[in-house]
Amino acid sequence: MFRTIRRPFRSLAAAAAVGGLLLAVSACGSDPSDDAKAPTGATTPAATAGASSSDFPLTLQDSLGSVRIPAAPQRVVVLSSVDLDAALAAGVVPVLAPKNVFTADGTYPWLQGRLTKDTELVSTISALPFERIAALQPDLILDTGDYTAKDNYAKLSQIAPTVAPLTSAATDSWQDRQRLVGKALGRQAESDRAVRQAQDAVTAAKATYPGLAGKTFSVTYAAAVDQIVTLSSPHDFAVGFLQSLGLRQAPALTELAKNSVGVGTVSQERLDVLSADLMISAYQTPDLEKKVGESALMRSAATGHTFQVVDLTTITLLRNPSTLGLPWVLDRLAPALAKAAG
Numbered sequence: 001m002f003r004t005i006r007r008p009f010r011s012l013a014a015a016a017a018v019g020g021l022l023l024a025v026s027a028c029g030s031d032p033s034d035d036a037k038a039p040t041g042a043t044t045p046a047a048t049a050g051a052s053s054s055d056f057p058l059t060l061q062d063s064l065g066s067v068r069i070p071a072a073p074q075r076v077v078v079l080s081s082v083d084l085d086a087a088l089a090a091g092v093v094p095v096l097a098p099k100n101v102f103t104a105d106g107t108y109p110w111l112q113g114r115l116t117k118d119t120e121l122v123s124t125i126s127a128l129p130f131e132r133i134a135a136l137q138p139d140l141i142l143d144t145g146d147y148t149a150k151d152n153y154a155k156l157s158q159i160a161p162t163v164a165p166l167t168s169a170a171t172d173s174w175q176d177r178q179r180l181v182g183k184a185l186g187r188q189a190e191s192d193r194a195v196r197q198a199q200d201a202v203t204a205a206k207a208t209y210p211g212l213a214g215k216t217f218s219v220t221y222a223a224a225v226d227q228i229v230t231l232s233s234p235h236d237f238a239v240g241f242l243q244s245l246g247l248r249q250a251p252a253l254t255e256l257a258k259n260s261v262g263v264g265t266v267s268q269e270r271l272d273v274l275s276a277d278l279m280i281s282a283y284q285t286p287d288l289e290k291k292v293g294e295s296a297l298m299r300s301a302a303t304g305h306t307f308q309v310v311d312l313t314t315i316t317l318l319r320n321p322s323t324l325g326l327p328w329v330l331d332r333l334a335p336a337l338a339k340a341a342g
Contacts, residue, residue, distance in 0.1 A: 073140035080145030110328030211341030308336035
């Protein structure tokens with residue numbers, strides 16, 4: 001049994017947190033060869049040190065129209081994890097950012113050491129904290145990673161200039177998002193450098209694991225026993241990322257992709273379609289990992305293969321790649337990649 005899913009969420013992290021489908025939004029992939037490693041430079045606290053005042057005022061075009069930014073932003077609010085990542089990659093620490101719902105302290109593990117006490121972390125799962133955002137008196141709001149940006153755009157724009165997705169959060173590549181954010185911050189050179197460094201890392205990883213060439217893969221997330229979600233579209237970000245390492249999707253999933261918008265559900269009786277040289281799987285709860293991941297059918301599908309269970313942060317980042325997050329994912333998957341490569 002296989003069926004596709006077409007249900008939008010404000011963010012994938014929010015979807016998982018409320019028990020929805022983590023991978024429920026169809027996304028088109030970036031150029032697979034572009035996925036890679038992050039920059040290492042220090043960030044500047046809640047400001048744009050290094051931004052050129054000659055770049056401003058400037059007007060940007062995004063999916064919701066044009067936004068005029070009168071001067072180099074000094075107080076930046078970001079409303080998604082990918083916006084936070086892009087701002088930090090450009091060298092700017094925001095004054096407000098979303099909490100990571102999967103960690104106790106609300107931070108993102110691949111961004112450890114990059115935030116300061118100047119950044120307030122808030123929940124954005126059920127609704128945006130408009131009053132708190134306004135109280136911080138931002139001069140720029142970045143909302144480029146929001147799948148429902150248009151729902152809040154008018155209200156946010158009354159607070160400060162707001163940058164929305166270039167086309168949509170589901171289809172914008174991490175490279176295009178990084179460059180858009182870099183331009184909005186007046187830090188294009190830093191963003192371009194971050195993109196180059198990021199793209200170099202996947203190239204390096206591919207060279208490190210030449211044995212991956214031609215090996216098959218599958219990626220799965222279980223939100224419930226009857227909601228075992230698998231990626232299927234070759235245009236999906238995670239699929240493109242793994243293909244950039246030389247892997248190819250399991251033939252059964254490639255066949256299913258013909259009728260898929262990016263993700264779908266596989267019944268527990270058909271876990272055999274997930275069989276691949278490298279099987280990546282995540283579970284909403286430990287109980288689901290036991291019922292699905294440790295089931296006889298999953299063990300049978302994984303026999304003789306590399307079966308890697310990852311946490312919710314990792315699977316979310318695979319589906320929503322970012323400049324600073326990609327090297328972290330590569331590090332997390334390194335043991336499995338090495339094993340699968342032989």
